[in-house]
Amino acid sequence: MGVEERRLRRQLQALLARKQDLIIAKPGVLGNPANGLVDVPGRPGYDYVRTGDEQIVGEYLNVRVPSRYDLPVYVGRDPVQPYVEQVLSIRQEAYIDAGYSPIPQIPPHAHTHEWPIPGDENADGSDLVYVGWRQIRNFRLYTDGVNPFRIYTDGGPYYSPVLGHNIWVGVSQVDLTEAVPTNGKARWVLIYLDGTGTLRYRAGAERPRRRISFEQDSPVPQVGELGLGWVLLYDGQTNIEDSTTRQDIIDGRYPPSLSSTVTPHNLLGVSHSDTQALSPPGDGQVIIGQDGLWRARNVEGDIILSPEGHTTVQGIQNIPVSSTHPADGDVLMYDGTAGLYMPQPCESGGGGGGGSDRPFLVARWYADGPVAKATEVGGVWVAPVACAATGVLLYAMSRGISGNTVVDVEYSRDGGNSWSSVYSDPLRRPSLHWNSSSHVVYGYQDFVLETGDLLRMNIVNVATGARCISVQVWFASAGSSSKLPILWADDADS
Numbered sequence: 001m002g003v004e005e006r007r008l009r010r011q012l013q014a015l016l017a018r019k020q021d022l023i024i025a026k027p028g029v030l031g032n033p034a035n036g037l038v039d040v041p042g043r044p045g046y047d048y049v050r051t052g053d054e055q056i057v058g059e060y061l062n063v064r065v066p067s068r069y070d071l072p073v074y075v076g077r078d079p080v081q082p083y084v085e086q087v088l089s090i091r092q093e094a095y096i097d098a099g100y101s102p103i104p105q106i107p108p109h110a111h112t113h114e115w116p117i118p119g120d121e122n123a124d125g126s127d128l129v130y131v132g133w134r135q136i137r138n139f140r141l142y143t144d145g146v147n148p149f150r151i152y153t154d155g156g157p158y159y160s161p162v163l164g165h166n167i168w169v170g171v172s173q174v175d176l177t178e179a180v181p182t183n184g185k186a187r188w189v190l191i192y193l194d195g196t197g198t199l200r201y202r203a204g205a206e207r208p209r210r211r212i213s214f215e216q217d218s219p220v221p222q223v224g225e226l227g228l229g230w231v232l233l234y235d236g237q238t239n240i241e242d243s244t245t246r247q248d249i250i251d252g253r254y255p256p257s258l259s260s261t262v263t264p265h266n267l268l269g270v271s272h273s274d275t276q277a278l279s280p281p282g283d284g285q286v287i288i289g290q291d292g293l294w295r296a297r298n299v300e301g302d303i304i305l306s307p308e309g310h311t312t313v314q315g316i317q318n319i320p321v322s323s324t325h326p327a328d329g330d331v332l333m334y335d336g337t338a339g340l341y342m343p344q345p346c347e348s349g350g351g352g353g354g355g356s357d358r359p360f361l362v363a364r365w366y367a368d369g370p371v372a373k374a375t376e377v378g379g380v381w382v383a384p385v386a387c388a389a390t391g392v393l394l395y396a397m398s399r400g401i402s403g404n405t406v407v408d409v410e411y412s413r414d415g416g417n418s419w420s421s422v423y424s425d426p427l428r429r430p431s432l433h434w435n436s437s438s439h440v441v442y443g444y445q446d447f448v449l450e451t452g453d454l455l456r457m458n459i460v461n462v463a464t465g466a467r468c469i470s471v472q473v474w475f476a477s478a479g480s481s482s483k484l485p486i487l488w489a490d491d492a493d494s
Helices: 003-017 092-097
Strands: 025-030 046-051 056-061 072-078 081-090 150-153 156-160 165-169 172-175 185-193 199-203 226-234 249-251 286-290 293-297 303-305 311-313 330-335 340-345 364-370 387-398 404-412 431-433 440-449 454-461 467-475
Touching: 025 081, 046 072, 081 092, 172 199, 199 226, 387 404, 387 431, 404 467, 431 440, 454 467
Parallel strands: 056 081
Antiparallel strands: 025 046, 025 072, 046 056, 072 081, 150 172, 156 165, 185 199, 185 226, 226 249, 286 293, 303 311, 330 340, 364 467, 387 440, 387 467, 404 431, 404 454
C-alpha cells in the first residue's frame, strides 16, 4: 500500500468518524381518538401517537414535547437511542404555516415541580417552584410597562350580585392618568369590580404627600363591590411601579398585604349583615359560632384562658397535669398511681404505676430524590445513654431498575475523628435488590452503643434509578422498655 493510498484511507476514516446518522422521522399527531387519551395508562412516559394519515395508533416514548392532544409531532428512532421508538420533536412548521407562533418544546415534567402527586411515585419536587401570592394571576393588578398609569387585571371567575350567577371576567384595564394629584399632593385609589364585573376605580381624597396614610386615606369597597387592591398616586410620579425597589400597588386579594384597619366588612363583595345575636362575653370567655349566631362561651377542658389572654394547660385529654415545677431535662410522663401527668427525669423511667418506658427519638436518616453514594447522609445522632441494637432497616420508595442499594451505619467514640461500622461482616449490611418483592430489607447485627457514641449513615452502593430511601436503627430492649433516648447532634458539632 503506497503512501498516498494510506493518506487517503486515513482521511476517509476521519470523515466516517464524524458522520452523523440521518434521523428517519415520520409525522404524527398525539392522542388516541378511541379513548380521548394522550398518556398511555399503566405505561409512564409513553403517549399515544396517530401516524399514517392518523389511521394507525401506536405507543411512543415521549420525554421531549408537551402531552397535548392533537399536537403535531415527528416520531422515529434517535441515533443515540436507536432501539426506542419515541417522539422526536414538535412539527413546528404545522403551526408556522397556519400563522401561529411556535410552541415551546418542553417535555412533561410536572412530577419535578409538585409533591406529592397521588399515583406518581416520581413526584419528588426535585425542581420545586416557589410561588408568591403576587404571582397568582386571577384578578392580580399590574402595569404593562408601556402606559405609565394604566392598570390591568387578568380577570377570572366572579359571582355577580347583579346578575345572580357566576360570570367570567376577562382581561380588563383602567387608566388612572386623570387621578394623579398635583401641587405636592398624593392619594390612594381603590381598584374594584362592580356588581356586573366591570373594572372601575375610586380615588381617595388628596393629602399632602408626606402625610398620606393608607389606614386613614384609602377608599374602601362598598356593598356589591369586590376590592382588588389600591394604587398610590402622587405629584411628580412618572409611572406606577410594582418592583422590589418600589411598590405603588397594594394587593387586596390576600390578607398579608392589608392593614389591620381594613375590616372584613370592607372586603366583602356582596350584600351582608354585620349584626348577629352576641351575648356579652365574660372574663376569659371566647366568641364561638353556634346555630348561625355568635355566642360567648367559657373555655373548658384541658386549657384555661385568663382575662389577660394567658393560656394554662391543666390537663391532657382530660387527665390533669401535676403542678410540680419540672427540673432541667425533665419530661412529662403519666403516673398511673397518682392518675396525672408528672415531670420525670429523662433517664429515670416512669414513676408510680406508670411503668419504666423512656422517652425517645428514633435514629433515622432520609435521602430524598435520586440516591447517590455518600458519606454521613442527613447528619449525625448521639446516644446519651448506653443501649443495645439488633440491626438496621432500609426502605426505598423506588428500588430502581438494576443492581442493589446498600447502606452502612458507623459509630464514633472519639468525637467523630474516627468511625467504625456496626457490622462485623460487610455482607450483613442492609442490601435491597432492585427486583426484591419488598421495599424493605433488614440487616441483622447485635451491637452496643456507649453513652456519647455518635451514629452516622453512609450510602455504600446505589441501584440504578433508586429514589427516596429511609434508614432506621432497630434498638433492642433496655430493661422492660424497647424505647431508647437518642439526641440529634446536627453534623456532630454539639
